[in-house]
């Protein structure tokens with residue numbers, strides 16, 4: 001069915017970019033990951049923690065699913081401010097952590113509205129989203145293994161839905177790497193943990209700061225992680241900030257939330273229970289943060305406060 005006035009147009013008019021893939025490719029999508037896993041390229045702990053929950057079958061709720069719509073929704077970097085010892089300490093919250101459920105819900109709502117009174121359904125996938133984005137031509141891989149979608153650079157959240165809507169075209173294609181990555185080593189040089197390596201395309205995600213700081217706070221950072229490498233309340237911006245392909249999206253930070261002295265002390269004390277913990281949990285949840293990340297991630301940033309210079313939030317690391 002022609003979509004010229006339909007779903008993809010609607011998503012684009014709402015500021016996102018989107019493509020579609022036929023469900024006939026589910027086996028190929030699975031194979032991309034399975035081969036790397038079987039050949040030992042993926043750390044087994046990381047695989048079990050993060051990559052074992054994907055489901056490559058058409059969902060029972062939507063047995064007539066024929067296509068997968070994959071969308072890239074732009075998101076900025078945010079700053080959170082912690083008031084601490086009489087100072088205001090701004091810290092980075094990278095794109096894609098905050099508002100995940102809201103964004104997914106918004107995209108589903110936009111697609112549903114695009115259908116008017118035609119009753120097609122949308123059901124969220126549990127699939128590897130970068131695989132969908134790159135095989136649909138929505139995005140290309142950067143050398144840092146993050147995806148880049150048009151003018152959004154890498155600052156976009158990916159989301160995908162099965163649908164029974166019969167699109168006319170299947171956008172399935174070979175995955176691409178940004179052409180400029182062929183001669184650029186900026187992200188390889190900037191990654192302090194050496195997660196991005198010369199000798200293979202696949203990042204050593206088990207060394208990525210994001211992998212280490214998304215674990216619960218009872219996992220201390222390994223000794224080889226230098227304190228000055230920490231740069232965000234969760235995740236990491238080293239490889240995306242240095243990337244020339246992000247030069248147009250790097251300028252803006254959206255100020256998001258401020259924590260007063262008592263709240264900062266509370267998060268640093270790490271004793272979370274009762275109503276105060278529930279309230280803080282709700283507040284953090286909207287930011288894509290969990291209480292379980294505290295106090296470790298916040299301490300790691302505040303411990304560098306003497307060296308902290310807000311200019312570090314600008315383009316050059």
Ligand code: B12
Nearest residue numbers: 032050094128129130146147157158201205210211235236
């Ligand atoms: C697990 C996971 C993580 C783990 C592991 C990351 C990893 N590289 O596997 C950790 C916690 C470390 C992590 C970190 C980050 N993540 Co993450 N993560 C995920 C998750 C749940 C699955 C990713 C996945 O499929 N990994 C498996 C690997 C093997 O897949 P892959 O990276 O696509 O690798 C493929 C290519 O390397 C390709 N390949 C191999 N060789 C070659 C050669 C060529 C020539 C080509 C073309 C391809 C190719 O084959 C691989 C398999 O298909 C997704 C959400 C989802 N449901 O998909 C979010 C997701 C990928 N993460 C996201 C983000 C933003 C990040 C961070 C940037 C967060 C941050 N700012 O701090 C970092 C980036 C780290 C990095 N450089 O990869 C976004 C990506 C958005 C974007 N623009 O790319 C996602 C999609 C979440 C979302 N909803 O938006 N993440």
